[in-house]
Amino acid sequence: MEQSSFLENQKERAFAESSATSHIRSLNHQILRVDPSGMPLDWVSYQEAVKLYFLDKVLYSCGKPLYQLRGGVNSVTGKQSTLEISSIIATISENMNSHERLYSYTPPLSNQTLFARDARMCLYCGGIFSRQNLSRDHIRPRSHGGEDVWTNVVTACKRCNNHKAGRTPEQANMSLLALPFKPSHAEYVYLKGRQVLADQMEFLQAHFPRTSPLLERNVHAEEA
Numbered sequence: 001m002e003q004s005s006f007l008e009n010q011k012e013r014a015f016a017e018s019s020a021t022s023h024i025r026s027l028n029h030q031i032l033r034v035d036p037s038g039m040p041l042d043w044v045s046y047q048e049a050v051k052l053y054f055l056d057k058v059l060y061s062c063g064k065p066l067y068q069l070r071g072g073v074n075s076v077t078g079k080q081s082t083l084e085i086s087s088i089i090a091t092i093s094e095n096m097n098s099h100e101r102l103y104s105y106t107p108p109l110s111n112q113t114l115f116a117r118d119a120r121m122c123l124y125c126g127g128i129f130s131r132q133n134l135s136r137d138h139i140r141p142r143s144h145g146g147e148d149v150w151t152n153v154v155t156a157c158k159r160c161n162n163h164k165a166g167r168t169p170e171q172a173n174m175s176l177l178a179l180p181f182k183p184s185h186a187e188y189v190y191l192k193g194r195q196v197l198a199d200q201m202e203f204l205q206a207h208f209p210r211t212s213p214l215l216e217r218n219v220h221a222e223e224a
Helices: 003-026 046-054 098-103 111-117 158-164 185-192 198-205 213-223
Strands: 031-034 040-044 058-073 080-091 134-138 153-157
Touching: 031 046, 031 198, 040 046, 040 185, 046 058, 046 080, 058 198, 080 198, 111 134, 111 153, 111 185, 134 158, 153 158, 185 198
Parallel strands: 031 080
Antiparallel strands: 031 040, 058 080, 134 153
């Protein structure tokens, strides 16, 4: 590794570590990373955001200030370095065609994001459950040729899943409360988020499809 690269890495580590010692209780929020056009990409931690700033990859920021990080003291000026990180940062795009690619993106299916898509609700009985009491149900069972894809799976409590067993909902005389859907990339980013802040939510919603079930859900949540 070249000396300059080594020094930059050391600076990044020192900055993040010195900041964490005084702000450890408030460093759990994620920063929303977007591409230059504003397309949501993913979530990054404050340490990853610091690295992006030091590598000069942050083009602009928006949203509310999230962190005011303090680094080391300059031995010449005696001033302490600071870095303000907002809740949303735009970074240099690694792929010029990323915008088009994300529109046709099929997000990977996991129980975590599936349960988030369905708001931890069993789509058979309507109950809200903890993750430990939820399961992935295949509407058309795998034994009947059903695929393990977003549009063929729903969140189900373990009781309903056991009752349905290897049958279709019609065969089990069970009705679905909502139709499953494949999230767009922006919706998937939202589903992966932890404690999504209001300004981040507003930014993400602007990229949801107009018919997104998540839009209707969040409207009801605001009215409640």
